[in-house]
Amino acid sequence: MTTHRFAVLITFLIFILTTSPAIVMADEGDVILRFRGIGIVPMDSSEQVGVDGLGTVQTLIGGGSSRVNVDSAIVPEVDLTYMMTDNIGIEVIAGIANHDVKLRNDGLSTLVTTLTADATGNQLVDGYKIFDSWLLPPTVTIQYHFMPNNKWRPYAGVGINYTATFGDDATDQLEAEVGGTVDVHTTDDFTWAAQVGFDYDISDSWFFNVDVKYIDLKTEASLDINGGLLDGTVLRVKTDISPIIIGIGFGTTF
Numbered sequence: 001m002t003t004h005r006f007a008v009l010i011t012f013l014i015f016i017l018t019t020s021p022a023i024v025m026a027d028e029g030d031v032i033l034r035f036r037g038i039g040i041v042p043m044d045s046s047e048q049v050g051v052d053g054l055g056t057v058q059t060l061i062g063g064g065s066s067r068v069n070v071d072s073a074i075v076p077e078v079d080l081t082y083m084m085t086d087n088i089g090i091e092v093i094a095g096i097a098n099h100d101v102k103l104r105n106d107g108l109s110t111l112v113t114t115l116t117a118d119a120t121g122n123q124l125v126d127g128y129k130i131f132d133s134w135l136l137p138p139t140v141t142i143q144y145h146f147m148p149n150n151k152w153r154p155y156a157g158v159g160i161n162y163t164a165t166f167g168d169d170a171t172d173q174l175e176a177e178v179g180g181t182v183d184v185h186t187t188d189d190f191t192w193a194a195q196v197g198f199d200y201d202i203s204d205s206w207f208f209n210v211d212v213k214y215i216d217l218k219t220e221a222s223l224d225i226n227g228g229l230l231d232g233t234v235l236r237v238k239t240d241i242s243p244i245i246i247g248i249g250f251g252t253t254f
Helices: 003-019 107-116 172-178
Strands: 031-042 067-070 073-083 088-094 097-104 129-136 139-145 152-170 181-186 189-201 207-215 218-226 234-240 243-253
Touching: 031 097, 031 207, 067 234, 073 097, 088 152, 129 172, 129 181, 129 218, 139 189, 139 207, 152 172, 152 181, 152 207, 152 218, 172 181, 189 218
Parallel strands: none
Antiparallel strands: 031 073, 031 243, 067 097, 073 088, 088 139, 097 129, 129 152, 139 152, 152 189, 181 218, 189 207, 207 243, 218 234
C-alpha cells in the first residue's frame, strides 16, 4: 500500500469513527457477529534442524547454523461472541491460513553437500522455501467487556486454542535438491490464547472492530526423504511459532 493510499484509509476511518452517534450495544443473551481481515505474524524461534539418529545439523558440520522461519499470512476470519451477561462474553473464531516455511542460515546446504559428496543441496541456503502447511486454529476465549453501553467498547479475553495442521507439502525445489521425494508432517498443538480489542459504532447496526490475539503455538516438522543418496534420512525441527494475530473488520449484533 502506498503512503497516499494509507493516509486516505486512515482519514476515512477517523471520519466514520467520529461522526456516528449510534450505539450497537450487546446485552445479555445477544450474539455478536464479526467479519475481520487478519494478519498472522509468527514470532517464531526454531531449534536447530536435526537428522534422526545423527544429531543436529550444527553438530554434524561442526558449527554452521540451520533453523527455519514461518512466513506471515493475511486471511479472512469470522467470529461469534455470545454475551452471557452484559459484561462477559464467550467468543469462537473460525479461520484457516497457509504458511510458507523457509530455511534460515546455510548449515543444511553444507550438510547435504557433505553427505552426498557432490553439489546436491547447494541451494539449501538462507530464505529457501522447503514446504508449506495449512493451519486451522479454532480458538475459544472468555471476554470481559469493560464499557458495554458505550459507543467505544474495549474488551480483553483469555482462552484455549487447538491448532490442526494439514496439507503439508514439500516444494519441488527441495525434492530436487535432496534427490528424492519428501514426505512432510507437522504436529498439532493444544495451547492457550489471549486477546485485547475494541468495537466502535459506525451506524445504528454496524460497528468497527480491532482485535489483537496471541497464541502460544508450537509444532514439530519431520521431513522424510525417499530415494536418492539421502534415502531414509529424516530431518526434524521444532518451532515455537507463537503468532500475534492482528484483526480489523466490522460486526453487528443480533
